[in-house]
Amino acid sequence: MKPSRASIWVEVVLALSLITIITIVLNAGVFWLILKRGEEERRTDLAVALIDGMAAQLEVAARSSEGVGGLRPAEVLEAYTDSSIAFDELFIITANNRPVCVAAGSAPEVLDAGLRVALFGRKSDARVQGSVWGNRSVQVTAPVTVRGVSSAALRATLPLAAPSVYGSPSGFTLAHTTSTGVLIAVFGFSLFRRRLIRPIAAVREGTRRIADGEFGHQVEVDAAREFQALCDALNTMSTDLEQFRGRAAEQVEDLRQANIELQETQSALVRSERLAGVGRLAAGLAHEVGNPLSAVLGYLEFLEQSPGDPDLQSDLLGRSRLELERIHRIIRALLDDARKDSSGVEVLQAAEVAREAIELVRHVPRMRGVAFRLEMAEGDLETDVRIERDKLHQVLINLLLNAGDASAQQQARSAVLEIRSLEDQVSIRCIDNGPGFSEQAFERATEPFFTTKEPGKGTGLGLAISARVIEAAGGTLGLSNAPEGGACVDLLLPRVSAS
Structure with missing residues (x-):
């Protein structure tokens, strides 16, 4: 969860308040400081003028043997200290650092810079002492000259009062702020x-409002x-979103119509494919049943024309x-293929059913001379599958009979059933040593009534029905040619765990 932040108004006010207060x-x-500096300069000028006046009085008193109006230097200084003027220091000192008269404060033990300027440089010196924010004072030193010879220096130090604007510095700062x-x-x-x-x-x-869909x-x-540029960009985005929504709605409607048309087309194609399948089935059925029926009709017509020959009658x-039995087999195979009953589904060993199928096919007269083998990996016993036993039995018989018929032209005829247990499937492969599948057989081998056998020797329903049976059990039927030659039919069925 993101931490809560103050609003922009609060942040702006706080930032500006801080900057304002500092400023x-x-x-x-x-x-x-400007006011204080001006006040100090004014009071310094007043102090210099005062000291210059005192020095002039002292010089007059020094030139008079009896003083000016009977006043001596000490009396002149005491007259000033008795006035309302406050002095931190007020004294007269000679060049050899001997105090002549001390009215306030004390004379220094060593001549400082201001005294040296007045005694030896014959110039007045004014200095401001103290810290900027503390108590400050102005120190003025003036030479006292008798007959053009500097013989002593007058030193006066007066405190500097703070400017009287708003009282104290803190009061002024608070009021101004x-x-x-x-x-x-x-x-x-x-x-x-x-x-x-x-x-x-x-x-x-x-x-x-825009985020809410407006x-x-x-x-x-x-x-x-x-802000105007920001609003222009936001308005442009809003307009573009409105146009995009309109285009999206149109595209959705187009897709809906296209989907409806596609479903109708798909339904039509499915119906057409079903009709085409029914047509092919009917055509194949008519062909497979028509040929035996034509033969039976011919035999009956021949019998009518030759009524007195017992041997001929028995033969016809x-x-x-035989032809009627062939028709019966064809119809029976179609009925078995169309039947959806799955009540006989069970878990069984594919290898066991394969052995039964091989034993049965070996006794078929046309399969004599074919070497049938069952090959399994040693210890490969997990070949359990879920399927009807009779249907799997019939599928394997169809594959073995097709393999035996395909190898009829070979001197050493063979048909092999290989059974392998894969990770989650059982593989059953039937391999013969015949010529293999042709390109046409690859495309049409599982179509009903398609056969490469001679007329009268095959119905073309074996692989078609076998594919239907395996797919109904959740498996697949695939066709290929073995590298060493011969046709290869692969059955893959889901393996059932022994547990």
């Missing part, structure tokens, strides 16, 4: 709500160029009986 605080600090923040919040809220939040909300609502919906916003009746 306001820095602005207030800079503004305070609060007032500026309120103004920015009021105008910023209105501006961002109109130019950012409302367009984003409109785009979000339009996207939701294709073709257009989003209109009065905002910056980037025997021939007629």
Whole structure:
């Protein structure tokens, strides 16, 4: 699950508030420093003017043997300390570092830079001391000259008061930050709500409607160029989706109609194929039954014309009986093939049924001289299949009889049944040493009434019925030619586990 995030309005407000507060605080600090610097310069100028006036008074007092108005240097300095002016330091010192008069503070033990400038450079020196945010003071040193010779220096240090704007620095910063923040919040809220939040909300609502399937919906916003470009892209996508949905609906309708037509065509083809199969079956049945019937009719007509010959009558009746039995076999085979009764299905050993079929075929008169063999891998006993015993027996007999007939022209006639147990199937292969299947036989061998035998020696139903039986049992019947020569018929039936 994704973590919950604040809305864009909250994030924008927080970011802008942080930037605004930092900017306001820095602005207030800079503004305070400017005010403080101006106040310090003004008070420094006042301090320099005051010290210059004191130095002038001291020089006049020094030139008078009895002082100016009876005042001595100490009395001049004390007059200033008794006034409302606060001094951190106020003293007179000579070039050999001897204090002449100390009215406030204490004289240094070593001459500093300001005293050296006043004593030896004969110039006034003003310095501001202290930290930027702490207490600061201005230190002014002026030379006291008697008859053009610098003999002493006057040092006065006055504290610098902070600017009186909004009281203390913290109060000024708080007042400035609060007032500026309120103004920015009021105008910023209105501006961002109109130019950012409302367009984003409109785009979000339009996207939701399009996602809900309202294709073709257009989003209109009065905002910056980037939002206009975003809305144009969204509107183009919505229009394209609407057109695509229309085309998709048309294609679905076309596919539905095509499917209906395909089903109708398929049904027509199935009916045509069934009719064609019935026609081929009827034609083959007419051919196979018509020939014996024509022969029987001819025999009967001949009997009518020769009524007094017992031997001829016996011969013609025997021939007629054979032809009628042939017709009976054909009809019986068709009826057995059409019967769907599966009540005799059972699990049986394919090898056992194969042995029975071989023993039965060996006694057929036309199969004398054919070497029938059953081949199995040693220890390959899992040949259980689920099928009707009589039908599998009949299939194997048909294959063995076809194999024996196919090898009739060979000096050493042979027919082999190979049974193998595969992973989940049982393979039964019948191989003969005849000429093999022709191309036409490959295509039509399983069609009813197709035979390569001479007329009267085959009905053409053996492989057709065998294929139907094997397919009904869930297996397959395949045809091939063995590499060493001869026809090969492969039966694959599902293997039933012994458990």
